[in-house]
Amino acid sequence: MNRIQPKHLCILAIALSSKGFGFVVLEGKETLVDWGVRTVKRDKKAQSLAKVKELITQYQPGTLVLEDASAKGSRRSPRIRTLTRQIVRIGATLKVRVKLFSRDQVMKTFFTNGKGTKHLLAEIMAKRFPEQLGLQIPPKRKPWKSEDSRMDIFDAVALAMVLRLKDAKQHQR
């Protein structure tokens, strides 16, 4: 039936985590088409790759955005680093442009001195997309509690927005 028009206007941003990954699909300037969390248990690598492939096939994004896990100062685990490399390879195979942004780049985009917390970043994203993400924001994490998996959605939105803002800056020049 309906095929997606091959305009390649949309961005698929993926934020990998220990439980799986959060994703957002951003179309046009600032239209959130889809967002959510994909959890993986057992054989995390194969399951994550299969789920990422599924998303790419469904939405046929023009650009895939990920966190640069091997950037200087990054403290991501070896599993996440390997998985990032493998997703980049999948992107290349499926002819999708892949962009990597380090955590520092993300923070510098949204905070003047580049210093902020994950929760503050999530609040900024929730303000930007109040209809879609306003209800998704979890309560501030207590030091003795593990992180809410929904935080991955906000990390993914932040990654997508970094690319959008960079593109907008380039257009202005």
Next chain:
Amino acid sequence: MAQFPNYLRSNRKRLALSQEEVAFLLGTQSGAKICRYERFAREPSLQTALAFEAIFQRPTSELFGGLYQKVQQEVAARAKTLTNKVDREKPNRWTAHRRQILADIASKSLN
């Protein structure tokens, strides 16, 4: 410009409704059908499309953005063909009016 045939999933998530709940509102058996609509694997009937408009409070042309644009472009192309046909006909008092209407329809594809 809309890229996707429909925006049902984003609108459903915006309202924090599950596929089963939307299926119930549509009067269907299970959420499987909603899943197929959201994955662009199936097109809803006119009645279902109007039900989606009632649920999500958004116009059908917006909910089915990509599909609407595709149909609009097809209609615009046919309007151009019909304009050429009208131009070849013997002019009468309605000709100018019809030409203007068809030009308006044809110009929609450029927007």
